[in-house]
Amino acid sequence: MPLNIPNLVTLSRIILIPLLIGIYYLPDAWLSEQGKNVSATVVFIFAGITDWLDGYLARRLNQMSAFGAFLDPVADKLIVVAALLALLYLKRVDVIVALIIVGREIAISALREWMAKVGQSASVAVAFIGKLKTVGQMIAIPLLLFDDTLFDMVDCHWLGTILINVAAVLTVISMLYYLRKALPYASVRG
Numbered sequence: 001m002p003l004n005i006p007n008l009v010t011l012s013r014i015i016l017i018p019l020l021i022g023i024y025y026l027p028d029a030w031l032s033e034q035g036k037n038v039s040a041t042v043v044f045i046f047a048g049i050t051d052w053l054d055g056y057l058a059r060r061l062n063q064m065s066a067f068g069a070f071l072d073p074v075a076d077k078l079i080v081v082a083a084l085l086a087l088l089y090l091k092r093v094d095v096i097v098a099l100i101i102v103g104r105e106i107a108i109s110a111l112r113e114w115m116a117k118v119g120q121s122a123s124v125a126v127a128f129i130g131k132l133k134t135v136g137q138m139i140a141i142p143l144l145l146f147d148d149t150l151f152d153m154v155d156c157h158w159l160g161t162i163l164i165n166v167a168a169v170l171t172v173i174s175m176l177y178y179l180r181k182a183l184p185y186a187s188v189r190g
Helices: 005-023 033-060 066-089 095-117 128-146 156-185
Strands: none
Touching: 005 033, 005 066, 033 066, 033 128, 066 095, 066 128, 095 156, 128 156
């Protein structure tokens, strides 16, 4: 396991997960509800920045590795699932939406692993619909964590709810897309 700078940045995203969840378990005397929301939002946005930063550093420092290529999407999925669990706990996201998003991530990860075993990993490479789904999630989650009005104009809860629901629909569409791409290989033994 190469512990280069990009991989350490990726690992920091995983280390942020207990902080993101733990914020909501702090006593109200230590941090108000609004303070918890702002802190969790900042942690999640920082994690999103590290997602960009690790890839940039890997390319810039020529430190790309198989371990980094494996760890980066795992860290992404873990921070999203952690945030969704926090939002479920706070009753800011519907259970069905969270199940769709988490279930798709598990199913597609397993599908990609299987497709790699049969030598067809390129068939289920990240598609535009998957990227669009990710953008929707990555905007919706901090809005729902913040859960307040931004600049006296944007109702973050309302907008976040719309975006997470759109992301859930895109999640189903992208899963069907990847399954359709894998269908021709269903009879291949790995």
